Amino acid sequence: MLIVGELINSSRKSIQPALESRDEQFIRQLARRQVHAGASYVDVNAGTFVDAEPEILSWLVEVVQGETGAPCSIDSSNPRAIEAALAVHRGRAMVNSVTLEDSRYEGIVPLVVRYGCKIVGLCMDGSGIPATAAERVRAARTLVERLTADGVPSGDIYLDPLVQPLATGTGNGVVVLETIGLVTREMGLQCICGLSNVSYGLPARKLINRAFLVLAMGAGLGAAIVDPLDRQLMALIRASEALLDRDPSCRAFLAAFRRGELEP
Template identity: 35%
Template sequence: MGGCCGTTPTHMAALRTLIDNHTPSPRHRKPSMSVTSAQTVVDLPCDGHKIAVIGERINPTGKKRLQQALRDGDLDYVVSQGISQQEQGADILDVNVGLPEIDEVKIIQQATEQLQGSTLLPLQIDSTDPAAVEAAVRRYAGKPIINSVNGKQQIMDEIFPLVAHYGTNVVGLTLDESGIPDTAEARFAIAERIVAEAARYGIGPDRILIDCLVMTASTNQRQAEQILRAMSLCKERLGVKCALGVSNISFGLPARPLLGSVFLAAAFGAGLDAPIMNPGSKRFMDTVYSYRVLSVEDEGSTGYIERYAGWTDPYKIAANPTAAQAASTDAAPAAGTAGTDGNDDPIRRMVVSGRKGEIAAETERLLADHDAMDLINNHFIPALDEVGVLFDQGKFFLPQLMASAEAARVGFDTIKRLMPAGEIADKGKICVATVKGDIHDIGKNIVKMLLDNYGYTVFDLGRDVDPQEVLKTVRERDIKLVGLSALMTTTVVAMEETIKLLHAEVPGVKIIVGGAVLTPEYAKQIGADYYAKDAAESARIAEEVFGQ
């Protein structure tokens, strides 16, 4: 027993006498993961399947308006994003304010407080900085989620004490010092390690959300099945809940909401509990509301009927001969057909259409009558240039870009195999890397493949690369151009550190930067020499730097 304002020792003694002969009634609480704000409880039962949508819009990655608001200290805009997601159907709000040029500890604390005062929803505190995480959760009114830990021991050592001390939930990412595994079993093994380490701090499975990390189907098509299988293994064997950043699956492909919504439905079937997504996507939310009927979360289909009773099927489009004719007229020519200039070069057709199985034989045939450099400069390079233009125009997407690059690579390999080493000019040496702290390397890998095909010697240092490692390679290999990639706002600090180190130690080196979090203005601000919005732009910059 205890008392506060207005009580006295006599009063407390009298209350004690009243209850001395009574035994508290037992409480029967079903185990569940609970995420709470001061006003709302989101409960995910351990013995059932309930969906909680985590709104992803308060994250500056790729959002210029939000980035500017954070730089300006305009937290009203941040709050407006929270309110709109609540209205659109989110159950929990992810809060990420990670920009390298702001005081993240101060801003995330302010943003968390203002969101709690303006919305009813529980929050997920999303930061890679333990100090920022603690600043937010220590003043939080409720039980939030911390996003995130992963299989790296250092990260678990930093974050699990905060989770234990403040009694929060936590997201565990299935990556470790070796990166993101390719197989379901390897992802599960990391999840198992995270759960075991959490147990050492008294953190049970009912407080853990495992994120098996969605990779884009445009470059990792076989990964989709592995991700779903990994999630099922975690659900069945570890007793945890699962989250996924669903929209990543469609990056680099057209009609992103269409593919994303199908993947979302498949993920629900595999046991997904907490999709991290944009609740403003009607197609995604249609999938959520529909699945809630099938999982009996929407008992009696009451919510579904209320929402869709007057629904108009968007696939039922009235016949319109004029529109159909226009669509037929405007359709893009099939990849690999003759260009608008009538060019029917077989190398061009094979590169543009990505037909790597035929290009080796055709290259070998043409080498009988063509100089190797003539074949490269007048056949392969123009074909790759055309692919770059089609990609810029939105007529080609990542799978087509990579298929074309792979076809060109087979052709180049054929030339190198058949020609004397000195006959093929080396256009220059380039080093590429994803900066320290960032494990996203899709963009960097595409850039590497394309630059290889343009005839440059490319040294790929991989991902999560320390600035000193970049400097060492530049010195040892006499590199003139470095490409740095970052996808996370929080790792742009490492990018800036790498740029400063290179410019101080090897002043003549030029640096290209790219990634979803960057803009031309920000690239200039952190000292980069060039900004490349995509792989094709990187090739154009390399041509400028090496004077080709």
């Protein structure tokens, strides 16, 4: 399971002031704790800083990589900010995200090709987020065709089935599970998604997120943007990997057990 640590995001209340004051120690610590907990990518997002986004995003990449050496997930829809971040990034970054109909496609994809990044593609079309799994898969196919034609290897593409709140539509969980199944089995491609949207507007959000992650893994999810400091969530990932026969000899599960990571 590829884990992207989601905590360095300017829309979180504790992060915004740390970014404003360029609090390097705070960011270093948050990056280190996420990687230590099992994140293989560290997401960086400075989206609430409209004008300063390019500068802050590249600063984040330097601080996070200086501390952990881990690759970053460059979380932005602004081509200028993505370019600034990739210019200072070492190793293979992941760019999150691009959509087919987006006018920003032309600005983002050439950067992805030039820097050899992994890329997150959203399963949406010109009219928004399709209601059914079949329509999301159709949108995904068109996006993948265009990306591969433009020089992105299909193995570097992660498709995001687009998680929406259960609170605003009780079918919003099922449609994601179905989309993941179709993308991974029929298209043979990888899916990535965030979890926290699904529980928006409900109490006991972590419980919903955890249950959803297990269901999504069962459906074929191979990458997730999550809070790696949620110990119970990470323990569930280890257990699910073993149960889904994605953990040879249960080694990762047992290693996590020996490190005491499976205790609540």
